[in-house]
Amino acid sequence: MTHNNPDPLLMIVEDDAAFASTLGRSFARRGYRCVFAADFGAVQACLQTESPDYAVVDLKLHGEASGLDCVRALHQANPATLIVVLTGFASIATAVEAIKLGACHYLAKPTNTDDIEAAFAHVAGSTEVSLSPRPTSIKTLEWERIHQTLAETGFNISETARRLGMHRRTLARKLEKQRVK
Numbered sequence: 001m002t003h004n005n006p007d008p009l010l011m012i013v014e015d016d017a018a019f020a021s022t023l024g025r026s027f028a029r030r031g032y033r034c035v036f037a038a039d040f041g042a043v044q045a046c047l048q049t050e051s052p053d054y055a056v057v058d059l060k061l062h063g064e065a066s067g068l069d070c071v072r073a074l075h076q077a078n079p080a081t082l083i084v085v086l087t088g089f090a091s092i093a094t095a096v097e098a099i100k101l102g103a104c105h106y107l108a109k110p111t112n113t114d115d116i117e118a119a120f121a122h123v124a125g126s127t128e129v130s131l132s133p134r135p136t137s138i139k140t141l142e143w144e145r146i147h148q149t150l151a152e153t154g155f156n157i158s159e160t161a162r163r164l165g166m167h168r169r170t171l172a173r174k175l176e177k178q179r180v181k
């Protein structure tokens with residue numbers, strides 16, 4: 001991929017330090033300058049002094065804020081920043097929400113630098129994406145509904161449990177069991 005900027009700035013928002021470091025080294029070899037943020041607070045602090053051209057944001061971060069909060073902050077700070085969201089459990093609801101908040105693409109882990117860089121290039125979208133004929137499992141449908149409701153409530157667990165008609169502890173156990181990474 002050729003960059004408009006000869007020295008593009010990439011923000012990597014990832015709480016897994018080893019993965020962030022590996023990703024950073026790989027992008028640095030491709031000519032990117034990299035800055036790192038492990039959580040929403042670090043993103044906000046970095047945006048005080050930096051305006052990234054690109055960002056890779058993990059959906060699930062430790063702490064109260066999610067990657068979606070980071071996407072919103074990055075997009076508000078600079079709508080031209082190309083943002084790719086990564087997650088270990090792809091959900092239609094969170095993909096749609098990420099795009100609404102300003103991401104240009106959404107990728108399921110595991111992924112690599114080539115995939116991420118290609119995602120930066122597909123800003124306008126593509127009809128070339130293969131359509132999966134496999135049926136969706138009940139567990140996947142349940143998980144997508146939980147994630148959709150979480151996004152609607154601003155990731156408020158108590159309100160999500162109320163809307164889904166389940167006990168808060170039951171929802172917390174499901175979320176813990178299905179760790180989104």
